[in-house]
Amino acid sequence: MERQRSFSFKPTRLMLFSFTIFSSFLFLSTFTIWLSKSTSSLHHHHTPLHFNSSSSSDGDTVGDNFQSLTGFTQNFTVTAVRIPTLIDNRLARTQKSLSGFKSEASGHHADAATAAANATLNFTSMQDSGTSPGERFSEEQKKVEAASLFEKTQVPVLNKAEKETVKGCDLANGYWVFDESYPLYARDSCPFIDEGFDCEGNGRLDRNYSKWRWQPRECDLPRFNATKMLEMIRGKRLVFVGDSINRNQWESMLCMLFGAVKDPKRVYEARGRKITKEKGNYSFRFLDYQCTVEYYVSHFLVHESKARVGQKRRPTLRIDAIDHGSSRWRGADILVFNTAHWWSHHKTQAGVYYYQEGNLVHPRLNVSTAMRKALTTWASWVDKRINPRKTQVFFRSSAPSHFRGGNWNSGGHCTEATHPLNETLSSTYPEKNIIIEEIVKLMKTPVTLLNITNLSEYRIDGHPSIYGRKTQSSKIQDCSHWCLPGVPDTWNELLYSHLQSR
Structure with a gap:
């Protein structure tokens, strides 16, 4: 009978067999991991480099x-x-x-x-x-x-590529941004700021009011470049015509341009006049650019006169006759007009024996009707006397006042304001602006409206208040005009933007 074979291994053989199996498994695992990493790395670094061997030419392949x-x-x-x-x-x-x-x-x-x-x-x-x-x-x-001291609304941040050009953008729709790179000039570097607008020189200590930049929602407002602006008006006349708010903007423009002048002595007033509230006509020459930046006071743009009413001669406003100084405006290359501030005064609001047409002095006339007639007179003069091929005409909208607790002569104040408002005080669009816009639409001459009303509504902090004079003993505060540097600099940035777009 044949002996049955045992299936058991000897200890030596078992050890050798186990070592062989373990080594094979270890090698296979290591190779698999290495192959996986190599394939992933090769795919990550070289997949985008596709060499098209079937291209029609070497140039296409490259x-x-x-x-x-x-x-x-x-x-x-x-x-x-x-x-x-x-x-x-x-x-x-x-x-x-x-x-x-x-x-x-x-x-x-x-x-x-x-x-x-x-x-x-x-x-x-x-x-x-x-x-x-x-x-x-x-x-x-x-x-x-x-x-971020304030924020009015949730505003989507647009990339440069997503923002529209300034030409197709509503510059009046935006918000104020605190920007340490502002103001555009230092108060000490500008000799043209008169006492009424020199808030810092009159003792105002906070400087934040000069560090706000206007940011339109749909585009970027170009930062003012004084050298480019001077090149744009080289050999030309830039003329501001209007009330003291326009003088505010004109002084701002002088300060902004002055920073680009190498020799200050080559900028001077043609008649040697120093800027004050009393004199109303100025022409500053920039010799290196052969240009002038001028201001002519005209509160209403029409003629302020006198007429006999009963036994007395009374001041009147000739709403049918252009201001007698209009001959000085003619020939300008850029004209910036405004009127609004004085239409709010008691005399013009009452309209009693004040408005005159021809020899007729109206016993009573509504202020809106009178303003519409006056602006129609101005528009007729522009259409007859201004050559649109030579002169660009701008009309700035009304600038808001921010009196609280009374009017300018009855205890109105804005002293405590050190930051912009969260929302505008007025919810209605000013009737003065509506009248201006309606008149401009009927004109033959192209007129660009500088809408500064809404953006200025937020800036209750930008007025001189008690810092409109060196001594703050008077109880009357100035919450109508603006500190310089300050809000009028933004108005000039809007003007600069419009001039650039042309």
């Missing part, structure tokens, strides 16, 4: 390869900045949610490439310093909260 390489570079850039971009987006959302006006960094005009580079550098710096994203976010949030 072009396709270059596009593939460009795609790879773009993909790599997006990956590199993804994390800092997420952090910055989160910061942007937090900034928009804060109450009050929107506050942005002064470098908001940087292009996309610079922004991406800065985001990468910021993130790298954060890693090197050991600061976590949460800690950095907390610090940035505190900075944003400190800088």
